[in-house]
Amino acid sequence: MEKERQAFVTAVLDTAVGPVPKVATRLGPVDHWGRVLVRLGIGRMRYAIEPGLYAVGNPDGKSPIFVTANYKLSFDQLRGALHKKQAWILVLDTNGINVWCAAGKGSFSTGPLVQSVLAERLAELVSHRTLILPQLAASGVAAHLVRKECGFAVWYGPVCASHLPAYWRNGFKASRRMRRKEFPLAARAELIPMELVNAGKWAIPLMLVILFLNSLLTPESFGLDGRAGKTPLPILLLSSGIAAGSILTPLLLFILPGRAFAVKGLLAGILLNGILFWENYRAFTGEPPSSSAGWLLISLALASLLAMNFTGCSTFTSPSGVRKELRVALPLQLAAIAVGGALWLSSLL
Amino acid sequence: MSASYLKNVASLVFVQEECVGCGMCYEVCPHGVFVLLEGKARIALPDNCMECGACAVNCPVGAIAVQAGVGCLTAIVNSLLRGRKANGR
Numbered sequence: 001m002e003k004e005r006q007a008f009v010t011a012v013l014d015t016a017v018g019p020v021p022k023v024a025t026r027l028g029p030v031d032h033w034g035r036v037l038v039r040l041g042i043g044r045m046r047y048a049i050e051p052g053l054y055a056v057g058n059p060d061g062k063s064p065i066f067v068t069a070n071y072k073l074s075f076d077q078l079r080g081a082l083h084k085k086q087a088w089i090l091v092l093d094t095n096g097i098n099v100w101c102a103a104g105k106g107s108f109s110t111g112p113l114v115q116s117v118l119a120e121r122l123a124e125l126v127s128h129r130t131l132i133l134p135q136l137a138a139s140g141v142a143a144h145l146v147r148k149e150c151g152f153a154v155w156y157g158p159v160c161a162s163h164l165p166a167y168w169r170n171g172f173k174a175s176r177r178m179r180r181k182e183f184p185l186a187a188r189a190e191l192i193p194m195e196l197v198n199a200g201k202w203a204i205p206l207m208l209v210i211l212f213l214n215s216l217l218t219p220e221s222f223g224l225d226g227r228a229g230k231t232p233l234p235i236l237l238l239s240s241g242i243a244a245g246s247i248l249t250p251l252l253l254f255i256l257p258g259r260a261f262a263v264k265g266l267l268a269g270i271l272l273n274g275i276l277f278w279e280n281y282r283a284f285t286g287e288p289p290s291s292s293a294g295w296l297l298i299s300l301a302l303a304s305l306l307a308m309n310f311t312g313c314s315t316f317t318s319p320s321g322v323r324k325e326l327r328v329a330l331p332l333q334l335a336a337i338a339v340g341g342a343l344w345l346s347s348l349l
Numbered sequence: 350m351s352a353s354y355l356k357n358v359a360s361l362v363f364v365q366e367e368c369v370g371c372g373m374c375y376e377v378c379p380h381g382v383f384v385l386l387e388g389k390a391r392i393a394l395p396d397n398c399m400e401c402g403a404c405a406v407n408c409p410v411g412a413i414a415v416q417a418g419v420g421c422l423t424a425i426v427n428s429l430l431r432g433r434k435a436n437g438r
């Protein structure tokens with residue numbers, strides 16, 4: 001798509017370096033809807049915007065330049081935070097990946113940044129020599145090398161775009177709080193749908209198979225004896241395992257004890273299954289003991305496994321730590337699932 | 350809410366003799382691992398390090414080293430499997 005034809009472009013400015021599209025700073029329904037789809041994992045790969053130079057308000061040669069990735073959510077957060085300001089936005093081509101991941105993977109890094117500064121002729125556009133980058137780009141960009149290669153100094157702005165107005169008011173100085181990457185409840189909650197969509201991909205077919213087997217082997221448990229509506233225990237426990245690992249763990253992340261996510265997930269699983277047992281112990285006692293025990297084991301292992309999977313989304317887990325955790329926990333989790341499955345099958349025979 | 354993860358596993362290495370006290374490491378670290386004291390950087394919270402590499406990349410004198418990587422689970426599982434195979438050969 002042409003740069004000027006994108007939905008958020010409201011006008012085209014004539015500048016010393018040619019026409020520059022001006023962008024809206026109020027996000028519309030389309031932008032919000034787009035964010036919902038991204039969080040559900042629908043059409044995620046195509047959520048890129050055209051890289052290049054954009055304008056906010058009516059900037060001039062003294063207006064600051066903000067740099068971001070061409071992932072639309074990053075770009076939307078930036079332009080939204082610059083409401084009623086005059087500024088330039090330089091969008092790097094990161095293949096539609098966010099700032100943090102692009103910096104880690106190398107597409108938001110010194111080389112491409114310098115190339116883009118030169119290609120857009122920023123030195124002719126503005127009289128100052130400063131670029132403002134999101135702090136999370138720092139793992140890809142070496143500020144001292146950027147200055148050496150294109151003459152622009154790099155200032156690292158706040159981690160969150162929402163702190164930009166305060167950063168600006170503060171004379172482009174980031175406070176201690178702005179420098180920290182937090183992982184607040186809202187951010188954690190926003191990641192849950194995606195976890196569930198991913199879990200559903202294998203869990204739903206598996207549940208169908210279990211229902212089918214159940215109906216073959218024990219027709220009465222499928223509601224044929226008038227107990228319709230009773231959820232079979234395996235389905236109940238699979239669901240509770242997934243809920244504990246992918247919903248409860250992210251929500252209670254800092255309340256659950258333990259440092260390792262696998263431990264947090266296991267505890268969430270014990271908590272949730274404990275409540276389930278309290279509320280509905282008949283579902284457990286109605287099954288052969290080896291089946292109940294087997295599925296309980298699977299449920300707890302799943303909770304732990306899925307919680308560990310969430311380290312990929314978290315903003316404070318180190319690869320060395322995750323590796324250590326994985327080495328210990330993954331074999332145990334897989335063994336628990338295997339033993340649980342064997343117990344269940346033995347109860348069917 | 351300062352979140353720290355497992356203890357004593359981060360691969361962060363800092364050579365204080367080389368530090369010129371520019372403060373970049375303090376500025377770029379998203380978890381407040383570094384502090385500046387008497388014109389030199391110092392590691393204050395080693396267990397907070399998530400190995401993002403920002404400090405090492407932005408230190409102008411190369412006084413910091415860290416095994417940076419993507420904390421992505423699939424990538425780590427793959428590298429562990431590959432590592433195990435490589436060792437077995």
Ligand code: SF4
Pocket residue numbers: 361377378379380381382383397398399400401402403404405415
């Ligand atoms: S690697 Fe990242 S988290 Fe660790 S000390 Fe350096 S900047 Fe901080």
Ligand code: SF4
Pocket residue numbers: 367368369370371372373374375389390404407408409410411412413
């Ligand atoms: S970035 Fe390097 S030179 Fe600058 S304060 Fe940190 S360790 Fe010292």
